[in-house]
Amino acid sequence: ALDERRPPLMLSPEWRENDDTHRAARRLEESDFPALPAKVGIAVDAGPTPLLGDAAADFRIERDDTGALLVRCEGRAMGTRVESAEAAADLVVKLCRWFMESGGGQARRMGRHRAPLPAWARQDAAPTAPCQALALGAHPLGAVVGLSLGRVEAASLRALVTPFEDCRLRVTPWRRLLVTGADAGRLPALFGVITEPGDPRLSMDACPGAPFCEQASVDTRAMAARLARHQASSLHVSGCAKGCARSRPAAVCLTGRGGRFDVLINDRADGEPAARGLTEPDVLDYLEKLGALHL
Template identity: 35%
Template sequence: MSAAAPRVRGWCPGALRPMLSGDGMLLRVRPMLGEVSAEAMRGLCDLAGRHGNGLIDLTSRANLQLRGVPEGDVTTLTDGLRALGLLDPDPEIESRRNIVIEAGWRPGDLSHRIATELMGLLGDLPKLPGKFGFAIDTGAEPAVNMVASDVAFELAADGGLILRADGAPLGRRLRIGEALQGLREMLDWFIATGGQDTGRMARHLRHAKLPPDWLAAAPRSYASLPKPGPSGADLTLGAAFGALEARAMITLLDSTGARALRPMPGRLFRLMGVADGAVEAARDAGFITTPDDPALAVHACPGAPYCAQAEAGTRALARQLCDQLGPRLTPGQSLHVSGCAKGCAWPRAADLTLVGRHGAYDLLRNAAPWDTPEARDLTDTDILKLTEF
């Protein structure tokens, strides 16, 4: 690794289990069915302004994150989240509700039915590792392709329903009515074969073998991933580094008339049911409205001093690089500035990756943040001399 190994926790911070970071407490909100009403979103923006740093971060797993919260404000903040209907009444269920659902679901469709049934079943499932997550990807919008989940409901290439374990190339065929029974059987197998100790499904499959009939069908592939732009009566948008400025978000909701917001994997979000002129209103409010905006390909965590594990600043440098190199980006290219080797903002390979280490940066090309760098101890000045990837 290019830097001293950062601390990797076996759990993710939630609204009821906040985490102390460099700028205060960090709380993560998991939207029910992947959607937040416009009214609740306005309330969340108000809470972010009164108790946090005024930003709401879109996470890579389509959650919403508040940070910069003083420890003394946590109880008041969680009470506010509860009043907005953003928390499950049962704290145990809230901690288990780590579900990503594709953003294109409609009431009564397969994704919606599976997600609703799964939420009702969470209390009856075996105890799972803290980061264990589920994905529901049976509609028109890709979710699994953009975020790692330990188990995923997907469609096979022939349109049939499958349940696939992360790390397995193929999935188990299921009838629609047996989806949750199939999930329970896979989780029982995971626990019985020692998965509680390995923690994540993909890691577990390095030594544990799935039953052969659970490797029966390949998942479908997608022609493209979601991009900013209109989609019928809805509008998909982005924000630089996934950071939503609370006041700008309230302006956006008011000007577009959206009824709800759905966070999406990849730090995009969708406004549901927008009025005419929504694209222009979103652009005026400072959001990304077109798929060719170079900011979509530049990833950066909050960095130092906001994250306790970061060893260098990130977003100021990332903005400069976006201005300097962004116009030269070709489709599919990516640039990642990470405060440490965990690479939270983009935990995969990028064309150009910079990793903070002792106040300077390591440089990697076509590699992940934890890989071996080709150059070390670069300053901001050194990096800004780069003219190409």
């Protein structure tokens, strides 16, 4: 089914009042979109330092290596150079209409849509390489904190902003918050809020798991908590083989199956397990013997 709502916008967390990212987003909010598949989204990443290149989106407003604004479709290496933030937003809307008129409703995502781009969407510039996710700690706009598994209790959020008179929370795609107006040196210690860059929880991904998802047969959060004191370059705990929390391979991946765990090494949740049907204690023993986890 198609979603009648306006497609979601993902803005660079470093946007500032009336910059190109802000202006393009405001134009998009005022635009008339066609009905689009529910997961189609737009990334607006027009700051001097692009950040959202690795975040999932179907249409992107970004910059090329000369600093010019660029509109690019997901799955295409090149994009269309434009003169202004407003022109970029208008071109995105036009591309959304073309997407639906050319069969995108069946493909459902731009990255899977194989129709050739129209002649007016010339591919004349490549995007500049994105920078890494925001580092924890002090930031020119305030402070950056991490969220354990991307979740946080409302009480912790309230306590996080209480010490500061004028601050706002900006959500990012990396399970981190940019707290504008905050002082990194005055951040309180709170449950589920990460302030240390070396915290192992920053490299962990886990879906809600059982009983919150009917597809899951294991408690992913309990397993993630047991592994939180260990170090791994990346760790993914998935309630089933769909791997909703992480589509990329992880150094260690645990996939729920029939109430137990399959273990995959340097693979995705739907890959070929190195070990099958392990209980929680079995998983820990197996990974420690394998040398895949470190204290």
